[in-house]
Amino acid sequence: MHRVQVLDARGITRALERIAAELVEKVADEKLLYLVGVQTRGVPLARRLAQALAANTGAQPPVGALDISLYRDDVGPWRAAHQQPVLHATDLPHSIDGRVICLVDDVLYTGRTVRAALDTLMDYGRPQAIRLVVLVDRGHRELPIAADYVGRTVPTARDEDVQVRLRESDGEEGVWIAKEVV
Amino acid sequence: MRVQPALRLAGKDLVGIDPLSPGEIQLLLDTAEEMRAIAERPIKKVPALRGKTVVNLFMEASTRTRFSFEVAEKRLSADSLNFSASASSVSKGETLIDTARNLEAMQPDFIVLRHQYAGAPHQLARILKASVINAGDGAHEHPTQALLDALTIRIRRGTLAGQVVAIIGDLQHSRVVRSNVLLLSRMGATVRVAGPPSLIPIGMEELGCEVHRRIEDVLAGADVVMMLRIQLERQGRMNFPSVREYYDFFALTPERLKLAKKDCLVMHPGPINRGVEIDSRVADGPQSVILEQVTNGVAVRMAVLYLLAGGHGEPASD
Numbered sequence: 416m417h418r419v420q421v422l423d424a425r426g427i428t429r430a431l432e433r434i435a436a437e438l439v440e441k442v443a444d445e446k447l448l449y450l451v452g453v454q455t456r457g458v459p460l461a462r463r464l465a466q467a468l469a470a471n472t473g474a475q476p477p478v479g480a481l482d483i484s485l486y487r488d489d490v491g492p493w494r495a496a497h498q499q500p501v502l503h504a505t506d507l508p509h510s511i512d513g514r515v516i517c518l519v520d521d522v523l524y525t526g527r528t529v530r531a532a533l534d535t536l537m538d539y540g541r542p543q544a545i546r547l548v549v550l551v552d553r554g555h556r557e558l559p560i561a562a563d564y565v566g567r568t569v570p571t572a573r574d575e576d577v578q579v580r581l582r583e584s585d586g587e588e589g590v591w592i593a594k595e596v597v
Numbered sequence: 598m599r600v601q602p603a604l605r606l607a608g609k610d611l612v613g614i615d616p617l618s619p620g621e622i623q624l625l626l627d628t629a630e631e632m633r634a635i636a637e638r639p640i641k642k643v644p645a646l647r648g649k650t651v652v653n654l655f656m657e658a659s660t661r662t663r664f665s666f667e668v669a670e671k672r673l674s675a676d677s678l679n680f681s682a683s684a685s686s687v688s689k690g691e692t693l694i695d696t697a698r699n700l701e702a703m704q705p706d707f708i709v710l711r712h713q714y715a716g717a718p719h720q721l722a723r724i725l726k727a728s729v730i731n732a733g734d735g736a737h738e739h740p741t742q743a744l745l746d747a748l749t750i751r752i753r754r755g756t757l758a759g760q761v762v763a764i765i766g767d768l769q770h771s772r773v774v775r776s777n778v779l780l781l782s783r784m785g786a787t788v789r790v791a792g793p794p795s796l797i798p799i800g801m802e803e804l805g806c807e808v809h810r811r812i813e814d815v816l817a818g819a820d821v822v823m824m825l826r827i828q829l830e831r832q833g834r835m836n837f838p839s840v841r842e843y844y845d846f847f848a849l850t851p852e853r854l855k856l857a858k859k860d861c862l863v864m865h866p867g868p869i870n871r872g873v874e875i876d877s878r879v880a881d882g883p884q885s886v887i888l889e890q891v892t893n894g895v896a897v898r899m900a901v902l903y904l905l906a907g908g909h910g911e912p913a914s915d
Contacts, residue, residue, distance in 0.1 A: 504634065
């Protein structure tokens with residue numbers, strides 16, 4: 416396995432701080448902001464982004480967690496691995512009606528996760544708007560989906576693996592591009 | 598120590614608790630616990646089983662289990678077909694296998710079978726491509742009931758390991774007790790059963806439980822007490838002198854419940870016979886979780902359908 420680091424711990428922090436600043440600039444009414452992390456690594460990222468926003472505005476927006484497993488388009492016989500995604504909790508502490516939802520995920524790749532997340536959110540209410548925040552955009556979209564706020568755009572090949580490791584879940588921190596060495 | 602959940606269910610069917618490993622049981626319970634939240638949402642439906650067809654083949658009367666499966670199927674967006682023995686060609690003499698083959702010709706993905714004979718789901722599972730789910734076969738197994746009971750205990754107690762569970766009543770005719778003893782003992786609980794000697798089958802202890810003849814002996818120090826329904830309709834004749842005498846010796850009364858731990862959970866698979874196996878003061882009392890069992894039943898059946906829909910066997914080479 417050959418691994419190249421594209422973001423270190425400091426890089427992740429700075430990317431989130433920059434996104435927080437952009438959000439403050441672009442969202443007309445910050446009080447409507449509501450961050451929703453996609454399980455699993457989107458959740459700690461959403462929490463950190465909320466702290467970065469609090470440092471900017473003095474007020475921390477609510478943070479929720481969204482599990483999209485039951486809305487995926489690859490459950491059942493289409494799945495190669497013959498294994499259903501493990502379910503995680505969806506926890507939206509406040510109603511999403513009328514809010515500006517910032518959907519937070521670690522990597523944007525095919526766009527299928529985001530499609531599933533949009534469908535999941537719509538079953539919980541009617542937000543005023545949904546924006547997409549990703550730490551890494553690695554390209555290769557299969558659906559017409561684009562992120563509004565990107566930490567880092569990283570050109571990749573399809574056979575490469577983008578590994579996001581966060582101290583909350585993985586004990587190390589950084590983003591790597593990994594490739595199986597044949 | 599917590600059992601590590603399996604990555605997937607190994608088989609295409611759920612015919613009983615017996616073929617399941619502790620890891621598979623853990624996976625089913627973990628998945629069911631997350632499924633519970635769907636009932637609390639404004640839209641109580643997810644698209645996970647969209648386009649899947651489920652045949653509910655109930656060859657024996659059932660209201661609760663059939664409704665519970667139907668609710669689970671609808672919450673996962675599957676299409677349900679209901680088939681009951683009385684209104685079908687079974688009453689014209691068709692065999693179970695012919696009925697199932699005819700249904701399979703319509704390409705269902707799941708068959709949920711309730712049947713009066715032990716082993717009927719196993720036989721269908723062998724000959725059909727669809728996933729077969731046992732919703733109760735004779736006096737043999739009722740795996741989704743045992744799973745929902747275990748989920749109820751786990752949510753209330755945090756774990757199954759080390760719990761002392763007393764199961765009391767008609768052990769002879771109960772499929773609930775068999776599946777429960779297998780599941781609970783496999784997950785590290787201690788199971789003690791008691792009932793009238795005429796309703797204790799030979800070899801009961803081989804399932805992995807202590808067998809007693811007095812309700813007082815199994816209640817002492819219990820964390821959970823499960824009362825079984827006296828299945829009057831299953832007995833050619835009464836195996837005890839009278840309902841009144843059964844109540845006197847085996848019913849769970851407030852006085853007897855005091856023998857168990859102070860916060861002992863009271864469970865019953867339903868439908869309850871008030872004043873026969875359980876006193877109304879207990880059934881409706883603060884320790885009763887009988888209605889939580891019903892709620893958890895839907896979540897457990899959703900988990901079974903969801904996990905079986907994921908396919909089975911060896912993973913592809915990716």
